[in-house]
Amino acid sequence: xxxxxxxxxxHSTVADASLRQQxxxxxxGFRKVRSHLGAAGxxxxxxxxxxxxxxxxxxxxxxxxxxxxxxxxxxxxxxxPDQISIGSNCIIGFNCFLGGEGGIQIGNNVNLASFTTIxxxxxxxxxxxxxxxxxxxxxxxxxxxxxxxxxAGGVRIGRGAVVAAGAVVTKDVPPYHVVGGVPAKKIKExxxxxxxxEFDYQPWFF
Numbered sequence: 001x002x003x004x005x006x007x008x009x010x011h012s013t014v015a016d017a018s019l020r021q022q023x024x025x026x027x028x029g030f031r032k033v034r035s036h037l038g039a040a041g042x043x044x045x046x047x048x049x050x051x052x053x054x055x056x057x058x059x060x061x062x063x064x065x066x067x068x069x070x071x072x073x074x075x076x077x078x079x080x081p082d083q084i085s086i087g088s089n090c091i092i093g094f095n096c097f098l099g100g101e102g103g104i105q106i107g108n109n110v111n112l113a114s115f116t117t118i119x120x121x122x123x124x125x126x127x128x129x130x131x132x133x134x135x136x137x138x139x140x141x142x143x144x145x146x147x148x149x150x151x152a153g154g155v156r157i158g159r160g161a162v163v164a165a166g167a168v169v170t171k172d173v174p175p176y177h178v179v180g181g182v183p184a185k186k187i188k189e190x191x192x193x194x195x196x197x198e199f200d201y202q203p204w205f206f
Contacts (some may be wrong), residue, residue, distance in 0.1 A: 031063070035082045038062030043077050050074065050205040067108065071202045079120065086110075087141070089199040094206075102134035102153050107141035109199055113165070116145050121153040140175070142195035160195040 039062065046058045055074075056066050063082030066072070070086055073094045078084065080100035086092065087107045093114030098104055101120030106112075121134035135154030139145070143157045146165040157163065161173040164180030164187065173179050176190045 031082060034062055035080055039078055039081055042081070047076060047078075048074050052202050069198075069200050069202070071199070071206075073114070073206055091199055091201055093147070099153075101132075103136035104139075105136065106139045107143070107159070109142050109195075109197065110139050111144045111199065112139075113145060113147040113149070115148045117148075117150045119151065119153050142197075160190055160192060162190055 038058075042055075042058060042062065046055055049055055052070075052072060055072055056070065059072075059078065059081050060066055064078070065085035067086060067088030067090065069089045071091045072086075073092060073096075075095040076092060077095075077097045078100070079098065082100075083102075084098055084100040084104045085106065087110065089108055090106060090110045090112075092098075092112045093116065095115050096112055097117040099118055099120035103120070104118055118137050120137075121132055124131040124133055133153075137151055137153060138156040139151075140157060140159040140161070142160040144162045145151070145157070146163060146167075148166045149163045149169065150167075151157070151163075151169045155169055156172045157169070158173055158175035158177065160176040162178040163169055163173065163184060164178070166182075167180045167184040168182045169179070169184045171183070173184070176192050176195075178187045178190055179185060180187050
């Protein structure tokens with residue numbers, strides 16, 4: 001229950017106001033058709049197809065921006081692909097959930113381990129209509145998000161930051177900080193000079 005409340009009330013750190021403005025809460029016309037039907041087609045059929053190029057090119061056709069040498073593993077659930085951008089040399093693990101309703105921006109050389117959940121916003125629990133509040137998530141270069149992490153809408157994960165397995169992130173994580181727990185708190189700091197590698201990982205049939 002405490003985790004649920006933390007997720008619903010952690011909105012003092014909006015990731016980036018300018019980024020927030022560029023995303024459309026409710027797409028219309030062709031964009032709506034491409035986004036909603038495209039996501040449905042991906043999540044039902046294409047997500048399990050055993051070729052990276054097929055999955056990624058399909059998502060690009062749905063408006064998603066994907067850089068070079070990206071591994072997007074099978075089983076990911078994608079919401080609003082037209083509002084998600086992934087940089088180059090990234091790894092998105094098996095069965096991740098990318099809720100792009102509020103916008104998701106992922107930098108270069110980012111590793112999202114399997115079963116990571118990124119939420120696009122939250123509901124106002126005091127509003128009689130249970131109003132949706134959509135906020136973007138930004139994950140900067142060289143961040144490592146370990147398995148089964150949940151990231152709330154409106155959060156920015158700084159360059160080189162590390163989020164330990166199973167953590168729930170409700171506030172911004174400064175660059176090079178290592179955090180963990182529910183809610184996530186600082187454990188230590190990472191050496192900035194370690195963040196020079198480039199991922200090139202696209203295993204066949206995964």
